[in-house]
Amino acid sequence: MKILLVDDDEILVAQLTADLTAQNYVVDTTTDGLLGWQYAAATTYDLIVLDINLPRLDGLSLCQRLRQTGYSGAILLLTAQSSSTDKVMGLDAGADDYLVKPYTPIELIARMRALLRRPHLVDGPTLEWGSLQLNSNTGQVKVNDYSLSLSPKEYGLLELFLRHPQRIFSNTMLLERLWSLEEAPGEETIRTHIKRLRRKLKQAGADDMIENVYGMGYRLKSQPSAIAVDQITAARTAALDSFKRFMPLLNTRLDALKQAASALEQGQLSPDVQKPALAAAHKLAGSLGLFGLEAGSHLAYLLEEWLQRPHIPEGETFCALVEQLQQLLQAPQLAPPSSGDRTLELISQSALAPLNQPANLADINWLTGLVNRHRATIELELLLKLAQRGGQPVSLLLLRLMPQASDNHEILNQYLLQTLSQKLPAILYSGDVLARWDHSELLIGLWDTDLPQAQERLWQTLRLLLADSLGLALGPQIQAELQLGAAAFPAHGKTVQSLYQHTTSHLEALPLGNPKSPHCPC
Amino acid sequence: MSAKRILIIDDEADVREIAKVSLEITKNWDVATAASGDEGVALATTYHPDAILLDVIMPDPDGLTTLIKLSKNIDTCNIPVILLTATIKLATQKAYAEAGARAIVVKPFDPGLLGGQIETALEW
Numbered sequence: 001m002k003i004l005l006v007d008d009d010e011i012l013v014a015q016l017t018a019d020l021t022a023q024n025y026v027v028d029t030t031t032d033g034l035l036g037w038q039y040a041a042a043t044t045y046d047l048i049v050l051d052i053n054l055p056r057l058d059g060l061s062l063c064q065r066l067r068q069t070g071y072s073g074a075i076l077l078l079t080a081q082s083s084s085t086d087k088v089m090g091l092d093a094g095a096d097d098y099l100v101k102p103y104t105p106i107e108l109i110a111r112m113r114a115l116l117r118r119p120h121l122v123d124g125p126t127l128e129w130g131s132l133q134l135n136s137n138t139g140q141v142k143v144n145d146y147s148l149s150l151s152p153k154e155y156g157l158l159e160l161f162l163r164h165p166q167r168i169f170s171n172t173m174l175l176e177r178l179w180s181l182e183e184a185p186g187e188e189t190i191r192t193h194i195k196r197l198r199r200k201l202k203q204a205g206a207d208d209m210i211e212n213v214y215g216m217g218y219r220l221k222s223q224p225s226a227i228a229v230d231q232i233t234a235a236r237t238a239a240l241d242s243f244k245r246f247m248p249l250l251n252t253r254l255d256a257l258k259q260a261a262s263a264l265e266q267g268q269l270s271p272d273v274q275k276p277a278l279a280a281a282h283k284l285a286g287s288l289g290l291f292g293l294e295a296g297s298h299l300a301y302l303l304e305e306w307l308q309r310p311h312i313p314e315g316e317t318f319c320a321l322v323e324q325l326q327q328l329l330q331a332p333q334l335a336p337p338s339s340g341d342r343t344l345e346l347i348s349q350s351a352l353a354p355l356n357q358p359a360n361l362a363d364i365n366w367l368t369g370l371v372n373r374h375r376a377t378i379e380l381e382l383l384l385k386l387a388q389r390g391g392q393p394v395s396l397l398l399l400r401l402m403p404q405a406s407d408n409h410e411i412l413n414q415y416l417l418q419t420l421s422q423k424l425p426a427i428l429y430s431g432d433v434l435a436r437w438d439h440s441e442l443l444i445g446l447w448d449t450d451l452p453q454a455q456e457r458l459w460q461t462l463r464l465l466l467a468d469s470l471g472l473a474l475g476p477q478i479q480a481e482l483q484l485g486a487a488a489f490p491a492h493g494k495t496v497q498s499l500y501q502h503t504t505s506h507l508e509a510l511p512l513g514n515p516k517s518p519h520c521p522c
Numbered sequence: 523m524s525a526k527r528i529l530i531i532d533d534e535a536d537v538r539e540i541a542k543v544s545l546e547i548t549k550n551w552d553v554a555t556a557a558s559g560d561e562g563v564a565l566a567t568t569y570h571p572d573a574i575l576l577d578v579i580m581p582d583p584d585g586l587t588t589l590i591k592l593s594k595n596i597d598t599c600n601i602p603v604i605l606l607t608a609t610i611k612l613a614t615q616k617a618y619a620e621a622g623a624r625a626i627v628v629k630p631f632d633p634g635l636l637g638g639q640i641e642t643a644l645e646w
Contacts, residue, residue: 202639203635232635233634236632238543285629286630287537295609
C-alpha cells in the first residue's frame with residue numbers, strides 16, 4: 001500500500017514514515033501543498049494524509065482539487081482546529097476522515113488502517129488465494145497455517161496482486177505503487193523481488209500464483225481449484241494411513257536399539273550390536289516424522305548422535321531415550337507433519353544456500369526459525385519507541401535453558417529450544433516479539449503489558465506448556481532447568497540492553513516438569 | 523506438458539513408498555523406485571527420469587558412490603540429482619556438490635510439500 005504524507009511538521013513526518021515503513025507501507029512525504037498536488041498527479045496512492053495548514057496550497061483546497069480530478073483513494077485530514085464547522089468543511093471537501101491535533105502516532109496509524117480497510121478500497125482485512133491468507137491488519141501471511149516471513153517489498157507485491165486480482169501490472173506501475181520516489185530502482189529489481197516471492201510461496205506449498213503476461217507485466221492467476229489444496233492433504237493422509245503397514249519395519253528398527261540398550265546396561269556394546277543400532281536410529285530419525293511423529297524423529301536423532309561418539313559413555317541416558325521412543329511407538333499420536341520445518345537446501349558450487357529460510361536469511365535463526373538478536377533488537381527498539389510515545393507498558397521476559405545432562409548437553413539444548421520456539425507463538429499476541437537471543441536464550445517482548453499483567457497472562461500457561469511439552473517429552477530421566485527473568489519498561493530500563501540486563505540479574509529457576517507454579521521474578 | 527518422471531533411490535521401503543505416493547498424488551508425476559544404488563543406476567539408464575531423489579546413507583554403494591556413477595554414465599550424467607537425507611555434514615556436502623548434486627531434501631520431509639520442493643530446487 002502506498003501512502004503520501006503532506007505535512008509541514010517535519011518531526012512528525014519523520015516519525016510516521018519510520019513507523020509506517022516498519023509496517024510494510026510505502027511512504028512518500030512532502031511538507032508543501034503544491035508539491036503534494038504534483039506527487040498525487042504523478043503517481044497513484046492508496047491514501048493521502050493532509051495537514052490543513054500547508055504552505056503554498058492549503059490542505060482543504062488540495063483535498064478538493066484531488067477529488068475534482070478523480071482521485072478515488074482515501075484522504076485523511078489533520079488539523080489543530082476542532083470545531084464541528086471545520087470538520088464539516090473538511091468532509092465536504094472530500095476527506096474520508098478527520099483527526100484533530102494533538103493525537104498520538106498510534107491513533108493516527110489506527111485511523112489510516114481503518115481507512116485502508118474501507119470496502120471501496122479492499123474486500124476486508126484478510127485476503128485469500130487458495131491456501132494462502134494475507135491479513136493486512138497484522139501483516140501476517142500464512143500458507144496452510146505456516147507463517148511466511150516476507151520482506152516489505154515482497155509483502156507489498158503480494159498484497160497488491162491480491163487486492164487487484166484482474167489487473168496486469170507493468171514494471172512501471174509496480175515501481176510507482178511500491179517504491180518511493182527517492183528509491184527509484186531499476187526494472188531488474190522488480191524481477192528479483194518477484195522471483196524471491198515466487199520461491200517463498202512455492203516453498204510454503206502455495207501454487208505459483210503470479211503469472212507473466214508477455215510484453216505487459218505481471219498478474220495474479222485465477223484462484224486455484226480446491227484440488228491442489230486437497231492433494232496436499234491427501235498426500236499427508238496417505239502417509240498417515242500407511243503407518244500400520246510399516247509398523248513391523250519400524251519395530252525391527254526399535255528392536256535394534258533395544259538390543260543396544262540392553263548391551264549397554266550390561267556394560268558391553270560390541271560393534272555387532274552398535275552398528276545395526278546406529279543404522280536403525282538413522283532410519284527412524286528420517287522416517288517417523290513422515291507420519292507426524294516428529295518427537296520420535298527427534299528422539300531417534302539424539303540416539304543416532306549418541307551412537308556415533310568415539311567413546312560411548314554409560315548407558316543410562318541412552319536406555320531412557322530408547323524407552324521414550326518405545327512408549328511413543330506403542331501409543332502413537334499420528335498427525336500431519338508440520339510444514340514449517342526446514343526440509344530443503346540448495347547446493348551451489350560456491351556456497352550452500354538454504355532455500356526454505358523465511359525472510360532475510362541474516363535475520364532468522366536457523367535452529368528455531370525465530371528472529372535473531374540483531375533483528376529482535378531493531379523490533380524491540382521500535383516497540384519501546386512506540387511505547388514511549390503512547391505511554392504503554394512493555395515487559396521483557398527472558399527464558400534461559402540450563403540442560404543438566406552432561407553427555408548430550410548440546411543436542412538436548414537444541415531440542416528444547418526448537419520445542420519452545422514452536423509452542424510459544426500460540427500464547428503470544430500480535431505485536432509481541434519472540435526471538436532467539438543467545439545460545440540458550442529466548443527473549444519475549446510483550447506489547448502494552450506490565451509485569452502483573454504478564455504474570456497473569458503468561459505464567460500459568462507457560463508453566464503448563466513447559467510441563468507438557470518439555471517435561472513429558474523428555475521424561476523423568478533427563479533433567480533440565482529453565483530460568484526466567486523479567487523486566488518492565490520504563491521502570492527497569494529504557495533501552496533494550498538495560499532491560500535485558502535487568503532480566504539476567506533477576507533470574508529464577510524453574511525445574512522443567514515441576515508442578516509447583518513459578519512466581520514472577522519481578 | 524507431459525508428466526515429469528522421477529526416480530527415487532532409497533533402501534528404506536517406508537520412505538520410498540511415501541515419497542512415491544506423495545509425488546503421484548500432489549503432482550501426478552510418474553515415479554519409479556529402486557532399493558539400492560546399483561539398481562537405481564541401472565534403472566536410470568532405461569527410465570530416463572527428469573530428476574533423481576537419492577538417499578545418502580545406504581548399504582554399498584552409498585549415496586556418494588551412486589552419485590558419482592550417475593555422473594560418469596553418459597546416459598545419466600545430465601539428470602539432476604536431489605539428495606534425501608536425515609543428516610549431512612558440511613564437509614560431506616562439498617563432496618556431493620562437486621559430484622553434481624543440486625539440492626538436499628532433509629528427512630523427514632512433508633509428504634504434502636515434497637513435489638513443490640523439487641520444483642523449487644530445479645526451477646521447474
